[in-house]
Structures are given as C-alpha cells and as structure tokens.
Amino acid sequence: MDLNAVRTFVAAADSGQFQEAAADLEITQQAVSKRVAALEADLGVRLFTRAPRGVRLTVDGQAFLPHARALLQAEERAAASVRPGSRALRVDVVGRRVATAGLLRDFHRARPDIDLDVVTLFGADAAIDALQAGTIDATFRAVTMPGRRLPADIEAVPVLDEPMMLFTGPAHAFAGARSITPAQLAGQRIWMPGNEPGTEWAAYYDELAATFGCTIDVLGPSPHFGIETLLDTIADSSTLATFLSERTPLVWPAGHDLRLIPLRDPTPVYPHSLLWHADNPHPGLAALRDHLLAARNGLGGAETWRPTWARPQPGKRS
Amino acid sequence: MDLNAVRTFVAAADSGQFQEAAADLEITQQAVSKRVAALEADLGVRLFTRAPRGVRLTVDGQAFLPHARALLQAEERAAASVRPGSRALRVDVVGRRVATAGLLRDFHRARPDIDLDVVTLFGADAAIDALQAGTIDATFRAVTMPGRRLPADIEAVPVLDEPMMLFTGPAHAFAGARSITPAQLAGQRIWMPGNEPGTEWAAYYDELAATFGCTIDVLGPSPHFGIETLLDTIADSSTLATFLSERTPLVWPAGHDLRLIPLRDPTPVYPHSLLWHADNPHPGLAALRDHLLAARNGLGGAETWRPTWARPQPGKRS
C-alpha cells in the first residue's frame, strides 16, 4: 500500500473531486486518477463512484476513510518520534524486567497525554552521554558509579530502592525458607545471564558478591530467548538461583513450583535514580519528575544494604 | 515515507542483520541496505549502527521501532477494513446527529474488542440493498417504509423510540414554554436543512407536517458547514425552529441563549430499528443485537405519535 496514494485518497474524499485534490497536492488530475485507481486495484474494491460532477465515496470508501486517516496519523507520529525538537519524551530504562519499567508504565497510565518513547542503552556512561547529546530526555540509573561523579549539567534524584529477592526451584536448599539473610548466600552460585560487564548493574552485583561471598554467573542462554528459558532451568536445578525484584513482572510458568524468597537483615536494595539534563526544557520531563516524586516510597529503610558507591554521602544532593 | 522501507526496517531490527531480513522479504541484501539508507535519509537520523557482525539499533532506531510497528498495524487494519470476508462490523447510521450514533458509540465502549466501521447511505432502500449485497452488516432505520414491506431475508427489531424536541432561539414564540403539544405547531415553519427527499426521514417529517399542520423547510446551508451554522441562524430568528432529539450530541454554542422544548400529548417519536441480513454470520452482529436489546428502553409509551407506516400492525414481527 502506497502512503501517497492513501494521502491522495483522503484529499479526494475531503474535497469531493479529483481536480481540487490534484491542486492541493500540486500534481495533475490524471496523476490523482492514477493513484486512486492503483489504490483501488491494490485493495480490490472501488472507493469512489465517478459522478459527472466530481466523485462520491462508496460504502467501502466510507469504511476505509477513517482507517486511511489513522494510517496517515501513524505515519506522522512515527516521523515525529525521531524528529529533533518537539518529539515524544524519550526515556531510557535498563530492561523490561526491572521495576523502573513499572514506574514508567504507571506514569504512562497517569498521564496518557504525554507521548513516551522507551529505549535501552548499554551502561550508565552511554546513558549520560546520550543525556548530554540530547538523544534521550531521562534515564533510570544508579547514580554514583564507582570512581566516577556526575557531570555538572546532569541532575539526579533517587526514586526507588528496589529490594532484591532470591528466585529458586523447589529442589534448592533455600526452597523452604520464608526468608534468608545475605550472609547465607556465602558460597552460593547466583545466575544472572546477560549481565554485561561495564554496566552499573555489573558493578552492583560484583560488590554484592564480594561482600557476602557468593559468586555471580553471567554465562547462560542469551536474553534474546526470553526469561522463560531461565526460569525453566532454575526450576529444575538444585543449586542455581537468581535475583529478581518484588516488582518484576513475571509470566509465572504453569506446572512449575517456583519460589521467591525475600532477603532480610539487611535487605539488599538496588538504588534507582532518575537522571536528566539540567537544561532540558521538555514539558513531559517535569511531569515525569513530579509523578515519580509523588509516588516514591520506601527509600532509605534502616535494614537495607547498598554498594558503597551508592550510599548517601555528606554534601551530596538529595 | 515508504511502507516497504518501514517493513524492511522492522524485519532488520527483529533479525539483527540485513542478510536475514533480505531472505525473509525475498529480496537481496543490497536492496535492504538501500531501503534502510533511504528511510534514514528520509527521517534524517541514523537507525542502525553498522557492526561487522550485523547491525544494532541506535537510540533513534529504538524509539522509531514501536511507531514503525504501529504504522504497519494501521496499514493492516486499513486493508482489512475493505477486505471481503472477516472484516470489521460495518454499520450504517443516518448521521452523527441522531441517537442511533450514540447507541453505536455505547456499544463500542462496551465491546471495544469488536472493530466497527461506520458508514452512511442515502435512504433505507439503498441500505437494504447494501444489506442484501453484503457491503454492510447492519443498519439503523425506520423499518416499514410507506407502501413497501421488508424483503424476506432482512430481519428487523425496534431498538429505540427517539422523542422529538423543538429547538428555538430566545426570540421565538415558544421560547418561554416548558413544553408544547404538536397541535401548537400548526402554521409554524420547521427548518430541517439537508433532509433529502426519498429517504425515510423525509417521509417521517412529511407525515408529521401533514398531521399537525406545520411546514418543513429543507432549504438552507449545506450540512457540510456543520450544525453550528444552523444553530447560529436559529438563535437569531423569532420564527425559525428545528427538531432535535434529547440525545443529540450538541456542542452548545457559547454566548447564545438557546431553548430545547419537549413535545407532549402526544410526543412524536422517531422509531429506530436495527436491520440485518438473516444469513449474515458476522459474530459482532449478534453481539450488537444483544447489546441493543439489553439497553433498549422507552419503547411504545402511551402518549407517543408515530407515522401510520410505523405503527405496530397485527401479524408483524416484533
């Protein structure tokens, strides 16, 4: 289907005659006739009844018209999504499995008027570069990277401490526990496939592993195969486990007996912050900040653990 | 924007490499490269980073991808809207100003899973022909036309008696009345522009005028100019009035003092029925019938007037 033909069809339907549509589109009447004829041949139905004084829509034409408008609107939105300036709010989240994606979905439900584009970048460095370059408007990241401070023009605010939970199959040693402590993880193998080194996630799990004496295993099936493969493997294993969050949206596999075990004393939390460029004037950005600040809860409980580089420091902004 | 290029972009994004996308689309890799390059040139941004082992989406590519999918989906829906067989439920309503459009909108809200296409035909005869030809699935009409009975394969059920109300400006003689009787309309001029002769609407108003001694004036501004022109004229006139329904969706013009006066003893009602072809197997059609029957109310009150050809007759199906 040719979008120019669809555009021509809409113009002709609006004006009621090919001549005027041709003038609007700055082509000849014959070209309009050809385009419409081609569209009709493509669809296999007649869209207009040719009258001596212009054209009138057939029943099929009437049914097609709103869909044609929707199609052109979708084209416009698609083009706008990459147009520099006055485009939808573009937010970077690490993945769909983590809680920040849920925060963003809540925001979208609360403010459906604000168009969102969700992207995923590799690592906090790339995200901050993209913020400064203006290719993204905001990112959910763990702010303070090890040995690295934020650039002056990047602002950040903590929005969520995500408690980690252990996910195991029924044969695992911890399967019967109602909760465990991180100290109990010593010597355990935790499976986090797709946890690329160099990202702040990798840094988080590295310090977690070093502090509590467990090992993180990043090898495994590609994340492209989806989370189901991972869940299946864990369900059948007596030694493998993985970290998930309470808020991870899961399609619970039927027929498996899987356990989600809270961690206590302390609860390791992943500290999500929202980062943005101080000079970004996008109106949706302010709305997103306001929404997240209004909705945030559970920040900085007493019995939590976080990596040293993410602990509150004197002189650091909220 | 070329939809083939968009389709190619989505295929390449899904497979992660141009070669495989080319195989899927049954074109050469070079053609894929060309199409993507053309799309990038059209949008003014780079969609892929060319890696030695395939391609990866850029930030702009990630943002564009969901819009591209939506665009292709819109194309598919548009094509399906005119595809004979397995298309959306196509319903004919007389116009957006009448109550049946509201019924259909209610149905759409109750069953958003059923795709609707709304069309408008000229006259009940054309609508019944279209039902028999299969170009529409259902129509809202006043069933029994003067001197004409329904074909055997067309079924009908009354769904709504729409009470008529008189619409006047503040200077009109009836402007202060809380209600009037149809007998009081004798000698009045009622303005119904766009009421084409030959339709069942015209037959209705003809008999209404003949019964109560008023005159129907069909000349006036084209309905293309919208209802606002009509309202403005009526607001400024001391003699003009028009019929509207209680359920007519109105954008009440600000700054005007307009009156909507009920008619009593008897209340003229317009008897809407749903008509469909007995052999039409469309699943949405049954859903529409069920919805309308569950929602119908106010049928056949005592103090109503309807044209002779629409009065309940012995032996006529409900």
Added chain:
DNA sequence: CTACGTGCACAACCTCTGGTTGTACGAAAC
C-alpha cells in the same frame, strides 16, 4: 436541441525510483 463547460479516464511518452548483479572493504573467527 444544440453548444459548451466541467471533470474523469485512457494513451503515449519520459524520467527517475528501486530493484538486480558484481565487487570492495572491515572486522571477527580460526
């Protein structure tokens, strides 16, 4: 009734888009 105006369709022609094949190049894999 005839002459004319209006508006769409068809024919001939031409341009330039968009496909093909062939090839070069760069980065991983071995």
Added chain:
DNA sequence: GTTTCGTACAACCAGAGGTTGTGCACGTAG
C-alpha cells in the same frame, strides 16, 4: 596470516509513476 561473514558502493536495467494530450459522459445555458 587466511577464511568467513556481513555491509556498502557502483553499474546497470525494468517498470512505477509522473507528465501532456485527448476522448467521453453528463449537466446546463442559450
């Protein structure tokens, strides 16, 4: 190193899609 894989560029060719010119049907004015 050599091979393999995947992309981009060049040259070429067919046809899609534009143009101008013309015919035809119908409504309208004189």
